[in-house]
Amino acid sequence: MQDEPPPDEIIAAVARFLREVAAPATSGHLSFNLRVCANALEMSRRQASLDPPAAAAETERLRALLAMDGDLATLNAELARRLAAGKIDLTTPGLAEHLWATTLAKLAVDQPTYWGYRAAVEERGETPSTPSGSPSPSGGGEDRRSLPPLGEVPAKPGRGASRPQD
Numbered sequence: 001m002q003d004e005p006p007p008d009e010i011i012a013a014v015a016r017f018l019r020e021v022a023a024p025a026t027s028g029h030l031s032f033n034l035r036v037c038a039n040a041l042e043m044s045r046r047q048a049s050l051d052p053p054a055a056a057a058e059t060e061r062l063r064a065l066l067a068m069d070g071d072l073a074t075l076n077a078e079l080a081r082r083l084a085a086g087k088i089d090l091t092t093p094g095l096a097e098h099l100w101a102t103t104l105a106k107l108a109v110d111q112p113t114y115w116g117y118r119a120a121v122e123e124r125g126e127t128p129s130t131p132s133g134s135p136s137p138s139g140g141g142e143d144r145r146s147l148p149p150l151g152e153v154p155a156k157p158g159r160g161a162s163r164p165q166d
Contacts, residue, residue: 007048008045008048008049011041011042011044011045011048012041012042012045014041015037015038015039015041015042015045016038018034018035018037018038018041019034019035019038022034023035023038043109043110046108046109046112047109050105050108050109054102054105054106054108054109055072057101057105058072058098058101058102058105059071059072059075061094061097061098061101061102062075062076062078062079062098063075064094065079065092065094065095065098066078066079066082100120100124104117104120104121104124108128112128
């Protein structure tokens with residue numbers, strides 16, 4: 001095991017090289033693929049830097065929610081089965097919180113600067129997770145629409161949402 005530099009700094013450096021040096025020096029499909037590779041490396045770095053690991057936290061929430069043991073894939077399959085069968089829904093204690101926490105953990109890895117993620121985390125009174133080296137969100141001019149309160153699902157047009165009459 002190496003002490004310096006740590007793996008997350010190595011991954012960040014490679015991603016930065018791909019994005020800032022290699023991609024601008026190329027064009028077309030190759031340039032696009034270099035940016036995709038840089039983004040994939042950044043996502044991997046963010047996932048590796050989560051503490052505690054999101055998968056472990058998700059597994060523990062599912063074990064408590066479903067009152068059963070198993071690995072993450074098995075527990076998620078059981079959750080989906082129970083939801084499809086109507087055995088649990090958003091009125092089930094802990095389900096809405098689990099879904100929010102899981103979604104926010106995934107966004108912390110995939111899109112840590114996404115306005116919706118940052119707004120949801122702030123509404124929950126938490127600090128948005130932006131692992132070191134991640135780009136900071138753009139200042140000003142962001143669309144800061146409010147998100148539904150925890151556990152509340154916004155109605156889709158045509159499914160109970162009231163729409164103004166012309």
